[in-house]
Amino acid sequence: MADMNTAVDLSLLNDAVPFPGCLPKAFDGETRDDFTRHSVVSRYGQHETIFFEGDPADAICQVDEGAVMLYKLLPDGRRQVVELLSQGDVFGFARGDYRDCSAETLTPARIRLTERRTAERSCSFQRVLARQVLLQLEAMHEHAVLLGRKSAMERVASFLLRLAGEDVSPEEAPVIDLSMTRQEIADYLGLTIETVSRSFSELKRRGLIALEKQDRVRIANYDAVETLATAC
Amino acid sequence: MADMNTAVDLSLLNDAVPFPGCLPKAFDGETRDDFTRHSVVSRYGQHETIFFEGDPADAICQVDEGAVMLYKLLPDGRRQVVELLSQGDVFGFARGDYRDCSAETLTPARIRLTERRTAERSCSFQRVLARQVLLQLEAMHEHAVLLGRKSAMERVASFLLRLAGEDVSPEEAPVIDLSMTRQEIADYLGLTIETVSRSFSELKRRGLIALEKQDRVRIANYDAVETLATAC
DNA sequence: CGTCGATTTGACCTATCTCAATGAGAGTGG
DNA sequence: CCACTCTCATTGAGATAGGTCAAATCGACG
Numbered sequence: 258m259a260d261m262n263t264a265v266d267l268s269l270l271n272d273a274v275p276f277p278g279c280l281p282k283a284f285d286g287e288t289r290d291d292f293t294r295h296s297v298v299s300r301y302g303q304h305e306t307i308f309f310e311g312d313p314a315d316a317i318c319q320v321d322e323g324a325v326m327l328y329k330l331l332p333d334g335r336r337q338v339v340e341l342l343s344q345g346d347v348f349g350f351a352r353g354d355y356r357d358c359s360a361e362t363l364t365p366a367r368i369r370l371t372e373r374r375t376a377e378r379s380c381s382f383q384r385v386l387a388r389q390v391l392l393q394l395e396a397m398h399e400h401a402v403l404l405g406r407k408s409a410m411e412r413v414a415s416f417l418l419r420l421a422g423e424d425v426s427p428e429e430a431p432v433i434d435l436s437m438t439r440q441e442i443a444d445y446l447g448l449t450i451e452t453v454s455r456s457f458s459e460l461k462r463r464g465l466i467a468l469e470k471q472d473r474v475r476i477a478n479y480d481a482v483e484t485l486a487t488a489c
Numbered sequence: 490m491a492d493m494n495t496a497v498d499l500s501l502l503n504d505a506v507p508f509p510g511c512l513p514k515a516f517d518g519e520t521r522d523d524f525t526r527h528s529v530v531s532r533y534g535q536h537e538t539i540f541f542e543g544d545p546a547d548a549i550c551q552v553d554e555g556a557v558m559l560y561k562l563l564p565d566g567r568r569q570v571v572e573l574l575s576q577g578d579v580f581g582f583a584r585g586d587y588r589d590c591s592a593e594t595l596t597p598a599r600i601r602l603t604e605r606r607t608a609e610r611s612c613s614f615q616r617v618l619a620r621q622v623l624l625q626l627e628a629m630h631e632h633a634v635l636l637g638r639k640s641a642m643e644r645v646a647s648f649l650l651r652l653a654g655e656d657v658s659p660e661e662a663p664v665i666d667l668s669m670t671r672q673e674i675a676d677y678l679g680l681t682i683e684t685v686s687r688s689f690s691e692l693k694r695r696g697l698i699a700l701e702k703q704d705r706v707r708i709a710n711y712d713a714v715e716t717l718a719t720a721c
Numbered sequence: 722c723g724t725c726g727a728t729t730t731g732a733c734c735t736a737t738c739t740c741a742a743t744g745a746g747a748g749t750g751g
Numbered sequence: 752c753c754a755c756t757c758t759c760a761t762t763g764a765g766a767t768a769g770g771t772c773a774a775a776t777c778g779a780c781g
Binding site for chain 1 (some may be wrong): 632633
């Protein structure tokens with residue numbers, strides 16, 4: 258699992274952007290400079306690999322902007338997308354010293370990289386970390402319900418609602434940018450590409466959604482989709 | 490009441506390798522007393538509910554001893570067990586002020602409860618929290634692969650290996666105490682009770698496991714089970 | 722020995738997968 | 752502007768793993 262795109266070279270790039278809003282004002286001892294000194298923002302294009310499962314885990318990552326997916330592969334090639342990440346989410350941790358899953362951008366993205374040592378020493382970082390990871394753990398709980406207990410249609414409906422929720426457009430007919438291929442959606446929802454496609458078609462046929470482009474969905478009947486999702 | 494110096498326990502629980510630069514001496518401001526004053530160990534019997542989804546989340550929980558399961562219910566009664574917890578694992582968090590899932594003991598258990606406020610203020614607690622939750626998140630990744638991509642047989646085999654791994658008996662024929670009903674196993678693996686039962690029977694027929702009691706399994710052929718689990 | 726809940730087993734059904742063909746959209750080059 | 756190609760998405764037809772329903776068995780306990 259060698260990788261080349263893993264620009265975890267901490268010496269490169271330094272358009273230090275202030276740490277996302279979640280940082281408490283109170284830094285216990287260390288100054289912001291201690292922080293930025295060891296934290297670096299790296300840019301990635303769409304569909305670029307940030308790291309592979311098994312790579313050495315030298316830096317902790319946080320999504321500064323854009324969307325990232327984490328996935329794992331089984332030896333025979335089956336893939337499961339285990340998390341979809343957006344701004345603020347942290348990733349790249351591991352029990353040992355190696356990444357437990359692969360990370361790839363879904364959109365162009367800015368990723369903040371912090372040396373592991375630095376992060377472990379910093380109290381404020383640990384706070385942000387604990388907070389973020391708890392949010393992500395909660396999302397994983399919800400996703401386990403989806404994977405373990407929901408039908409294909411319920412999964413797709415829940416997926417759309419989740420994306421709609423993140424979106425800026427609040428009411429009326431939310432338009433969603435999937436920024437994922439059918440294959441990626443399938444691998445996230447534990448389905449096949451064909452079943453995802455059929456579900457989209459069925460939703461379209463029933464008039465609950467409209468496909469503006471292949472990866473752009475307008476939710477025409479939000480309430481109906483919500484019902485299908487089994488009160489996600 | 491074996492242990493009373495709760496703060497130290499909390500920091501070191503499950504820390505085979507002490508967290509780098511995070512030894513319990515370094516309390517940023519708070520004293521050990523601040524900690525014990527707000528941390529309490531509570532005992533539960535087998536199959537007791539610790540809290541329900543939606544309950545107010547006033548205290549953070551950590552498994553001090555025993556096993557706990559977290560589960561979520563869909564409106565129509567379908568259940569998904571989202572996490573199996575053992576010593577050191579933390580739970581009872583929530584995005585808002587309410588628990589995001591229900592918690593029930595699988596065995597008699599000791600649960601350490603810490604006031605949320607206290608936990609949020611304490612730097613050492615945040616450190617333990619971040620560390621534990623990251624471990625749990627990693628376990629959830631693995632579980633997502635199981636739920637999304639593995640066959641019934643692979644799920645059951647992976648499940649047995651996971652329990653065997655936790656177990657003290659290292660080699661030869663590990664004997665596992667399931668301490669879960671078939672229904673609970675099914676709800677954890679995203680299967681039905683019948684499918685779980687059939688998988689056990691098949692494993693027994695092939696001589697890979699032996700059921701000493703209904704909830705006591707001896708893994709007779711560890712390697713074969715490992716193969717079935719698709720290199721978990 | 723009888724009862725009750727949990728587990729196992731059997732027979733059948735269906736949601737989803739698999740395999741295969743068709744279609745649609747984005748580039749490219751003539 | 753029009754083939755041509757390549758990738759991705761859709762649709763169809765048939766196969767199957769696992770679900771459902773129902774009956775039989777087991778085990779603990781009084």
